[in-house]
Amino acid sequence: MKTKKIIFGIAFLLFFSLILVSAFQMRPFGEPVLSEMDDYFIANAQQETGTNNVVTSIVFDYRGFDTLGEATVLFTAICAIIALFRGVSK
Numbered sequence: 001m002k003t004k005k006i007i008f009g010i011a012f013l014l015f016f017s018l019i020l021v022s023a024f025q026m027r028p029f030g031e032p033v034l035s036e037m038d039d040y041f042i043a044n045a046q047q048e049t050g051t052n053n054v055v056t057s058i059v060f061d062y063r064g065f066d067t068l069g070e071a072t073v074l075f076t077a078i079c080a081i082i083a084l085f086r087g088v089s090k
Contacts, residue, residue: 027033041054041062049057059067 041058045054045057046052049061051057051061
């Protein structure tokens, strides 16, 4: 019983220290790191994709297959949950 408390205490300290280090290394709010990719998307998104919204062009045109994969995983998870709950209700 005492070893469980010690292990729990060590795990809690490790987790808390990880959270603390992460909090101190965060950037200030509203000061993102600018990159060349951001400038490229802003300058070329409307010409290359034909959309006025840069975020929409990134999600559906530049990263279309990634978005399709995420939608497939979400659909599969929903189908699995429905299948699980169908058996419970009987």
